Amino acid sequence: MRLPYVPDPPPTSTPEEAEILARVQARRGERGLLPLDRALLHSFPIANGWNTLFGAVRTQTSLSADIRELAICRVAAINGAWFEWEHHAPLLREAGMSEEGMRIIEDPKITGSEEEEGDVVGKVLNRAQRAVLRYTDAMTKTVQVPDEIFQELKECFSDKEVVEVTATVAVYNCCSRFLVALDVGEKNR
Template sequence: MEQRINFHEKGQGALKALYPIGAYLKKSPVEAKLRELIEFRVSQINGCAYCLDMHSKDLRAHGETEQRLYALNAWRETPFFTDRERAALAWAEAVTACKVPDEVFLKVKEHFTDEEMVDLTLSISAINTWNRFNIAFPMPSAVGTYQVGQFA
């Protein structure tokens, strides 16, 4: 696949609108490792190669295990995730699909404060947006080049 446009160069205005979301989320009470886990899972769902590379590397830097990364796609069938993580993963999948059943909401409500639920939803929305930019305007030569902390 050829690069269509370089949205990092041509979309500076749009990107300037997105960067403050990441800065806000860094101060969120939702732990960084969980947000990265959610971003990795949503990127799996959306098939975003660049984001999968980025978030797998960031997760490893946060101490995530290979076993959990490999099993994330089947998180419901494994014993590797906490109840809080399971609730967040279910929430991420539901919000990404734009179908949030009451039972998913109630499960998330058991493990997260209202503020955390809002921040978790913002994190899911943001990664969906980044996935869509990277899928609409792929940069195949950039996949695999991400270095941990590159966008800190």
């Protein structure tokens, strides 16, 4: 970590900071504060907003676990956010992703195009997973999403789910950039 982590738990100086800390601790539960939290808690307002947004994306969307965690893991792999990968890859495995699927998601050079390697991705990932892989790649690598990739996603998901996939990819791009820039967890550089 490029900055010192705050103590666990960090001292608070106002009732508002104490409330924020309590919310972060409640979200983490028995696991306790993660290194990410101990970096964010240098700024209680940032930690508060982060906790609310990430809590919503992680636990309040209608996305299935395999779709949510595929998007998160793909962002982590593309951006080299290995702290993020280590926390979410087990969740993707728990959601039923095969080891072959995990290797595909971890390799940013595999794009999921039908022409690629005899469509190996299409043999491992279902249509919706493949659409999320390609959409996540476009959002993460170039920001602009080609119409045909957006259409693929739209054919697999409702409007609500498209918003939720998009928010998941966007939010975890934010997370990966924070983790890598500060080297949270000492795994990202």
